Amino acid sequence: MIERIVTKPNMLKAxxxxxxxxxxxxxxxxxxxxxxxxxxxxGEGLAAALCGGHYEPQAILGVAIPxxxxxxxxxxxxxxxxxxxxxxxxxxIMPLFEVEFKAHSYGFRPKRSAQQAVQRAQQTINEGYExxxxxxxxxxxxxVDHCVLLQLLYRKVKCPLTMRLIRRWLRAPxxxxxxxxxxxxxxPQGSPLSPLLSNIMLHELDRELERxxxxxxxxxxxxxxxxxRHAQARKVGNSIFLFLRDWLKLPINRAKSGIxxxxxxxxxxxGFVPTYEKGVKGQYQLVVGAQGWQTLxxxxxxxxxxxxxxxxxxxxxxxxxxxxxxxxxxxxxxxxGKLRDVxxxxxxxxxxxxxxxxxxxxxxxxxxxxxxxxxHHAYAWSRTRKGGWAIAQSPILSTTITLARLHKRGYEALxxxxxxxxxxxxxxxxxxxxRTVV
Numbered sequence: 529m530i531e532r533i534v535t536k537p538n539m540l541k542a543x544x545x546x547x548x549x550x551x552x553x554x555x556x557x558x559x560x561x562x563x564x565x566x567x568x569x570x571g572e573g574l575a576a577a578l579c580g581g582h583y584e585p586q587a588i589l590g591v592a593i594p595x596x597x598x599x600x601x602x603x604x605x606x607x608x609x610x611x612x613x614x615x616x617x618x619x620x621i622m623p624l625f626e627v628e629f630k631a632h633s634y635g636f637r638p639k640r641s642a643q644q645a646v647q648r649a650q651q652t653i654n655e656g657y658e659x660x661x662x663x664x665x666x667x668x669x670x671x672v673d674h675c676v677l678l679q680l681l682y683r684k685v686k687c688p689l690t691m692r693l694i695r696r697w698l699r700a701p702x703x704x705x706x707x708x709x710x711x712x713x714x715x716p717q718g719s720p721l722s723p724l725l726s727n728i729m730l731h732e733l734d735r736e737l738e739r740x741x742x743x744x745x746x747x748x749x750x751x752x753x754x755x756x757r758h759a760q761a762r763k764v765g766n767s768i769f770l771f772l773r774d775w776l777k778l779p780i781n782r783a784k785s786g787i788x789x790x791x792x793x794x795x796x797x798x799g800f801v802p803t804y805e806k807g808v809k810g811q812y813q814l815v816v817g818a819q820g821w822q823t824l825x826x827x828x829x830x831x832x833x834x835x836x837x838x839x840x841x842x843x844x845x846x847x848x849x850x851x852x853x854x855x856x857x858x859x860x861x862x863x864x865g866k867l868r869d870v871x872x873x874x875x876x877x878x879x880x881x882x883x884x885x886x887x888x889x890x891x892x893x894x895x896x897x898x899x900x901x902x903x904h905h906a907y908a909w910s911r912t913r914k915g916g917w918a919i920a921q922s923p924i925l926s927t928t929i930t931l932a933r934l935h936k937r938g939y940e941a942l943x944x945x946x947x948x949x950x951x952x953x954x955x956x957x958x959x960x961x962x963r964t965v966v
Contacts, residue, residue, distance in 0.1 A: 529687035533616050534575040542615035543567055546608065546720070554607030555589045555703055563608050574613070581689050585610050585696050588716050590704040602670070604702055604716025614697065614721040617690065622724055624684040629727060630734040635748030636723035642796045643860055645747045646814065649754070652743050653790050653800060654811050657754035659761040660793050663768060664784035668749035669722065670714040672729055673777040674698050680728050697721065723748070729776065736771050740764070747796055761787045798861060814861045824854050832877035834884040834916065843881060844938045847874070851942050859949045867943045878939070879929050880920040899928040
């Protein structure tokens with residue numbers, strides 16, 4: 529197997545993937561832009577070290593990143609060389625495990641997405657499985673037991689050199705604030721191999737759930753089980769808790785776990801609310817969770833902050849990128865009314881930025897005249913004592929910096945893009961009746 533890993537086509541493919549993923553440099557300071565040149569010079573030496581079994585990984589750079597719900601998460605960044613080799617190993621061993629992974633596992637797998645997981649959950653709930661066992665794994669990536677993981681790996685990876693290499697990566701120390709810390713468990717988040725290792729670990733959970741004939745959805749370490757009765761949900765929750773604790777040796781966050789109804793449950797940022805249609809009961813539609821809206825508003829505020837020294841064109845470009853990315857993820861949710869309100873708020877923030885950029889009263893007066901205001905009102909409005917946010921919502925700017933003028937500058941409303949990408953608002957392909965010509 530190690531010979532397949534170090535082949536030139538596999539290494540070049542891994543190099544292209546690591547470069548396309550970008551990412552920061554590790555402890556050695558080598559960036560992804562220098563990887564191709566580094567591989568051309570040291571490629572033969574790396575291959576010889578791997579085949580000889582004496583390659584030693586470098587330490588992992590530990591970087592604390594903020595969580596969306598508060599607190600920090602320790603991200604492990606291997607060196608670019610280690611990322612290259614891990615990607616090469618991933619490309620070889622992934623097909624061995626992919627053929628066995630279950631249909632209801634959606635995370636870190638080809639041609640699968642979070643939207644598919646959410647749709648599957650919605651379908652299951654609408655079929656009457658309204659008692660949801662929601663189990664939160666406590667710091668999953670930091671709590672993976674190396675012995676259990678290596679035993680599961682050995683079922684498919686029989687190459688001693690490859691197993692030794694993976695074990696060294698798992699045991700590589702992490703550098704936090706300039707100090708090396710030994711690791712005896714966990715897989716570093718930021719490693720190309722970590723997503724596959726997490727799926728290999730939790731594949732045993734999938735097997736146990738299917739053995740019990742349960743309906744479930746799993747996206748990486750986020751998984752939920754769907755049942756029709758509360759008593760059955762309690763029984764299943766206790767059995768799965770024991771399985772995770774005793775077999776996989778994974779701790780559970782009891783405070784965030786429990787049995788929930790659909791209206792109390794969120795999956796991957798999506799919420800579930802009843803469909804209010806006459807004569808329809810037990811059906812739920814998707815909405816954006818509270819955290820999703822907070823994330824969008826936080827990013828919009830950062831771009832449209834009045835003190836940020838950005839020209840309007842750049843603000844609109846950045847805004848369009850953020851809005852499109854957010855909408856493409858939440859395109860399955862029903863949110864037309866909410867988006868209309870958010871669009872008004874975003875436009876007012878843009879108007880506030882424009883008013884702030886005009887600065888002096890005389891410049892404000894001249895700009896208002898250019899936008900079609902008569903001289904008398906332009907003079908009065910330019911000398912107003914109202915605050916900037918009040919002016920942004922007043923006729924002073926709403927009648928001058930109109931929606932049409934913002935569109936000419938490149939602005940795109942959230943609602944407009946949502947109507948283009950939301951599948952439930954657009955007619956599916958090939959569903960129109962064929963017109964017969966007589």
